[in-house]
Amino acid sequence: MKESILIAGFGGQGIMLLGKLLAYTAMQEGYLVSMIPSYGPEMRGGTANCIVTIADEKIGSPVAAHPDTVIIMNQPSLERFAPAVKKGGRIFVNSCLVRKGLDKIVQRELITVPANRLAREIGEERAANMVLLGAYLARNRFLKMDSIRESLREFIGKKGERLLALNYRALELGANI
């Protein structure tokens, strides 16, 4: 069993955090994992992406030309990565920032999540990444919501309970999509 997940969006949207969170949680669950960030001139406003591979056997290629799942947080990422998704794979889209090109997606499952709007409703638009993660978690075979919550506590615990509660709430909103 193996899944490759590509996460892409603007720098500053928390792309790397999602990747690390997924990889770390899967590791804690006993899976083998790898996470490759795009690196270099990316910064806030630029594009960023990472590829997470979760498997129960040794991971060969840590890069995937045709990922099983993509989580798309902005328009340029849809154009760049959606065509590469494996047939039968899943495309999670932040429908607040991705409006064009969704009708071109065929032979893949499209899950649209109004992530920015839902995050804004709980008072923190920056939690849009967590809304998308919630939507993914509700539909994945590997990771339980509770495990992600536990990792989140380790990741941001020191920054306070309020932030943690907010992230939990964002995850739930996404999971209920």
Add this chain to the structure above:
Amino acid sequence: MRVIVFIKRGALLMKRLMTGNEAIAEAAIRAGCRYFFAYPITPQNEIPEYMALHLPEHGGVFLQAESEIAAINMVYGAAGAGARVMTSSSSPGISLKMEGISYIAAAELPCVIVNVMRGGPGLGGIQPSQSDYFQAVKGGGHGDYRLLVLAPASVQEAAGLTAEAFVLADYYRNPVLILADGIIGQMMEPVTFEDIKPGENIAKPWATTGARGREPNIINSLYLDPEELEEHNRKLFRKYEEMKESEQRAELYRMEDAELVLVAYGTTARIAMTAVDMAREKGLKAGLVRPISLFPFPERIIRSTIRQSSAYLAVEMSMGQMVEDLRLAVNGERPVYFYGRTGGVVPTAEEILERIEILAGGYEGCA
């Protein structure tokens, strides 16, 4: 369903999710490295970052030098004084260090050098590459010398080889180069340091530790008498022969009945592994030899596969460098093909599979 089972939660917590760069730095500290001199460059910056943060906690010295040349000469000095010392850089920065590396090799001093390769030539780009292979395994700087070169293909292996590099450097009195590519440096994977212990401290009676009560030790690479210099070169080469005898390493993957043998190292080997799996699913008898030591090149291991193989396919992130050592090892007894992407482009398993299929088709046509 899961094959990998961690019995205890306690054991599980010992695994850390780290980038290859961070793991190299942590392993170096655990192996007893106490001096680190470097100058920043992508994609290896997490090594100096980690060293700056953690080396002082262990009583070590982190120093960001004013240039790569300064950094390697600080390494020369520390190594001469008998310290466990490391530097790291990426391709253009390693080129700058070459003069110092040649001096260190000539003076027979132990140190560890990390090259997290990026695309070249020139300033090139910052994406992963393996185009410094020649520079790494053929000496690199001026003069007849070799480095012991190790190429990790995972974060765990990057940690393990780095720690071992210090022991090998001390044993051979020779610089050891960790040759990684940008993906190995940047990729996060679980890593454990439980097996990484400080290597035994080999006595260094040659070190310049202060001459009170004994004759002064002199660290030098200047030999004006040609016969003396020739003898020095011969001595160095006896050492390289010993490395060839004792340090050839490679991992074999699905080689039991393989006929088409892929040869790849580092990240490319990981991708080739997936390509081999895909080929096997199509009924093609492909296998992989993954060199771990690049100098010495694992020619004995390659030679041991000649009888079963019909051809070799070298896969690299370069225009074809390791393939030359592969050809030397195969020595014309089998055809050796090459597939590479370069400039920071990473080959996909699908592309490699395509080459495997073409070659497999070729044999059938020829047979």
